[in-house]
Amino acid sequence: MAQPAPKFIAAAVQATPVYLDLEATVDKTIALVAEAARNGAKLVVFPETWIPGYPYWAWLGPPAWAMKWVPAYVANSMELDSEAEARIAAAAAQHDINVVLGFSERSGGSLYIAQLILDAEGRRVAARRKLKPTHVERTVFGEGDGSHLAVHDVAGVGRLGALACWEHFQPLTKFAMYSQDEQVHAASWPSFASPPEVNQLGPDLNDAANQVYAAEGGCFVVAATTPVTPEIVDLLCESPEQRRLVLPGGGRSMVFGPDGSRLAAYLAPDEEGLVLAEVDLGLIPLAKALADPAGHYARPDVTRLLFNREPAPPVSAPAPAAADGDGRVHPSPDAHDGVLSTGGLGQPDNAV
Template sequence: MSQCIKVACVQAAPVFMDLEGTVNKTIQLIEEASQNGAQLIAFPETWIPGYPWFLWLDTPMANMPKTYQYHQNSLELNSESAQRIQEAAKKHHIFVVLGFSERDHGSLYISQWTINDLGETVSIRRKLKATHVERTLFGEGDGHSIRVDETRLGNIGALCCWEHLQPLARYAMYSQHEQIHIAAWPSFSLYQPQMASIGPDVNIAASRLYAAEGQCFVIAPCAIVSQDMQDILCHSEEQKKLLALGGGHARIFGPDGRDLVTPLAEDEEGILYADLDLSHITIAKTAADPVGHYARPDVFQLIFNKNAVKKVITKQDHEQEQIDKLSTETHAEG
């Protein structure tokens, strides 16, 4: 396993509600990161086709036209657009962790897609619980989405936005011995300064705490609200006050919670780079490993169902389950 890894963290605005435009920009950023020696690049929450800020600015009925447009510009897995991103990862020999709105027939999900440097899918996860008004647009994942994947770069996991404020989800991730965590965020310019809980101070702190609490490296990509986006989304001065420009606060943290790179200005597009030495995780864990020597399982235990849940169980599925169960019991008796 490689011990030192160069990573890239995106702070940029998507080509808002433009699937092909944002795919093109994604590929450009992948190429740029690779040319600068990065072995992994991480993108913000719902980078494709951009975070649906309109949900926070108007009623569900008034938002129907934008909802339809958003649905049409969300990314389908196994589509030509998705294949282009996989080909870019392979061409430029780089891991990609992509935040995107996943279109699965009639439903949308806030998803993260990990692709290896051969262009192969490592995993796809869905946000366990959409936050507040996001629930009017997105479905939710299951325990299979609280996952850490073993790769040649190390153990890689990912969560979106306020999943980092769910203590049990964090602990379930730590329990899988995560080494590199992608904390994807959409931008921190909404309802500021009136609502601190969704602002930069609280949520940057959430990423930093994740690094220190889980003793892992945290790459926290964060999008920007551009002038073009504000023009599309805001039709009054009041709405412009609710959704300000900028809000980019991308960060990369070490396993002791320190900043590994100087941040960009909040309205500045760019890529942050840092070299991660995985041996530093061992040093950090000597003080407090929350799922090892610093745990108290006699006092606290987490029940974690990490299985994928089927919406439909066919007769064939049921019959196969019975065969598998019988086979297991017979083997045990033998």
């Protein structure tokens, strides 16, 4: 007889990092991991660019003005395989909890909006990058590729995937995730504090995007957000107009069920804490019986997604040459004009 689907507690963080301070935010991360575990959680999800905070300054003025924030932001972004990652991984293992961490990833001379997935033994399951930074975010961050749209089997949690912020408004990106039988989705967002006339960045629309993702994908969504503090406003804003663009508050973390229902109560928009809810994977078949977007509710004869999962590094190394018995060197059969062929768009196994 099949075993019942697991149940566990998930925690969506609603908190503010120690802005532009890598080490202090790692300390706060570890404290929140421990707090989530004390509350029985087996999964904790952090906001977008939790480390070292979201670059609100990119929205406040021309790029030339905003450049003054770049050195501190780069210096306090997190590298993979760093001491900071190791400390957070050790906390995950110590407290037996899976972690999805939003962070600004520093890689060489570039930054990426990234999410790190750690299992309950502190092992890195994946590190992904936001496929397309939104609007002025493109003045700060580079892009991910199709290999970063992935869903992973995580013990005790199920099939876990993650997206950041407005990736939840990209229909084909969402469909690529749904097609991988995603059961639990980590949604990392910054603050929803914005002036009323910019509804696209406000709480109602973005909260609805999480709810629709849950109902559309037939999965649980653990959505984490960051309240803006008055201290951040004072630090970044130099004019009344800038203060009108970045408002205190904006937290709206939540856990949604696969039918789109809210499974907990909201915290106040300026309140820090954890939103906790039970995830029962046994409810997913009920939701997907009504509509499975990449299964029985699809019409591949009418519309299909071409999904290129291949990594797209800026440099592809040539395949190594092979020597025959007489010592002569011949190109590898996989080498074409000095570029390693890695497959790509249009490969049969990439079509969903």
